[in-house]
Amino acid sequence: MMHLKGLKKDMEKSMLNRVVYILTCIVLFSTVSFALQNVAGQKYYLKQCSSCHGKGNRGGGLAASYEWKEYFANGAKNIIEFHHDEPKALLYLESKKFQKQQKKILNFLIEFASDSQGIPSCNN
Numbered sequence: 001m002m003h004l005k006g007l008k009k010d011m012e013k014s015m016l017n018r019v020v021y022i023l024t025c026i027v028l029f030s031t032v033s034f035a036l037q038n039v040a041g042q043k044y045y046l047k048q049c050s051s052c053h054g055k056g057n058r059g060g061g062l063a064a065s066y067e068w069k070e071y072f073a074n075g076a077k078n079i080i081e082f083h084h085d086e087p088k089a090l091l092y093l094e095s096k097k098f099q100k101q102q103k104k105i106l107n108f109l110i111e112f113a114s115d116s117q118g119i120p121s122c123n124n
Helices: 002-048 056-060 065-082 087-093 096-111
Strands: none
Touching: 002 096, 056 096, 065 087, 065 096, 087 096
């Protein structure tokens, strides 16, 4: 009988260890995934936007996070309207390429918005 109680405790510890391990993996994966998304957004921003808007620390800081969300709402309608007299920018902003990249760019800009604690490193 005592042996069964010990076995039960060992199984409970083993199960708890598995749960902790799985939760740790989920948290690490989520963190890495989010970081990689910001790296991709940073890459797109540097390639397409930084020539006019500056490196990421300046570009992201041009607006607060809630403002970036508003600018990118409805297919980035406000961003497109803002660039109405800039043909080169419009060519990109109205492209399928931008449609695929805009969420990652937005996440990058929010991460380094004027009201965030993020400090970008855009040395490329």
